[in-house]
Amino acid sequence: MKNQFKFLLLILITSAIGNAQVKEIFNKSYDTKDLKSLNLQFNGTYVELSLSEDDKAHFDYTLEFENYSKKEVESKLNEIKTEATIKEGVLEFKTSGSEAKNDVSYSLETLYGIEFEGDFINFKEKSKREFRKSKQYFLAINNSSRGKSLKEYLKNLREVDKKGNKKKINTKNVKILRTKFSIKLPPEIMIRVMAENSNLVFKNDINNQLVVNARTTQLKFQSIQNPFNILDVVNGSFRANFLEGGSYKFTHVDEVQVAQLKKVDVDTEFSNIKVGEVAEKVRVVDFNSKFWFHNFSQNFREFQMASDYSEINLFFPEKSEYVIETYGYNTVHYWAKLITEIPPSRKKEHSKMMVIGEKENTNKIKIHITNGIVRFGEDFIDLDQ
């Protein structure tokens, strides 16, 4: 009797635990010589995009499951929908359902649940003094691609037992999903991307014409250069080394970090933007965002900004002579220990508020700002003035 019961339990246990299983989702290549554009649609997907060495678009999508039962793997695979069609010169690729936000995703299997051991409410304390950061600093940040390790993932989590006691989570109870999804794109073709709840990493510099609509998506680029680029990003995050040409719209984007901007029109709202260096012909329009401009490149010629309720933190250009002019009303300017307040205008008319530098200088920074805060700094900016 005892042996029979033990055997039954053993079968139950072994059937629930599977070894690592690799499943191919989509693996195809398409000749793009006769195609006008590629239309890529991602929903709940992690994907790495790079340039192909031929005229083909290559899709290679596999998932590796660890500690998943066969049934769980099947269920996951059934959720993933992937298809590609070519119609009227457009290759359309769609995928959804993986729900993987990173190259490695973890999920936990416990009998009585888990608890978060830490403080949900705590905010990171803001530093009161921010130092100027170099372009190299942003390049290094944007190149790093480390996700959370299993140890980091489990750090603040505890498994709860039947009696409500907490204990460390056994890594054998963690299901690991590794996403290996690579798309190689030919260098000339126009690319349209629609992404939602996804994570897109562009591994190479892209000179293709790019049209991106991203919602709640993490985007990471190297260099994007094309005067016809249009990127519209809502929520999520955006990191890039170098943006040249085109127009960018960031709405509610918590983290926008760019090492260098050049010849771009940027429209922002409720976002946090950090720029390593502003090069020539950059224009920004904003509502209630926070900006950090750490430097300006040599001969940046003109930087224009129009904003309402914005907070602008600007380090003076180090590489060229300049003149800064601010226009508007109801704005506070901080420059070292000097505070200049321009009161509200009853007629809501813009007037010149502040000039720093010689008017004759050819490199001009023009800021039109209402209801704003502008801070200037040489090497650091104090936020608690």
Added chain:
Amino acid sequence: MKQDIRDFFKDREDLKIPPANHRNEFLDKLKTQNKSKKRGYTWLKIVAVAIVALTVGFSIFYEKPVENVSPMLAQVEAVEEEYLKEINAEWENFVAIANDEVLVARFKKRLDALDRDYQSISKQFKSDVNNIVVVEALVDNLQTRLQILKDIQEHIKILNQKNEQNEKSI
């Protein structure tokens, strides 16, 4: 009526004489009877094991959700309640100090959008309460709402302070 029972069988001529192999036949019958009885007992055991296994299985897999609310769900609900209270209080404070209808309208729109996002993430969370990425997204959403309200009030406070000073100096 009295009879001697020793005489009772003497007159019975029809009394059957058992066949010569009656012993063997009897033993064979006994064996087959034993076998059939044994088979019945084995089936009973299998049924008993199955019932025990099913009972244990049911108790493991089905009792848990009835008896226990997920600790993570309870934690998140408590955190949500605390945040929402604070967010509502900050919203009231913000509306009281902001004298710009456009600004209030834009913040209302922003907060409504964040709330819609929250409801959508919340559905994901309820279907997978142990998914810490989803939990982080929920907490991030609440933190963002609270943070933008605190930030804009700080912004307005800086502008108003300076204006008051200006008015005094004029």
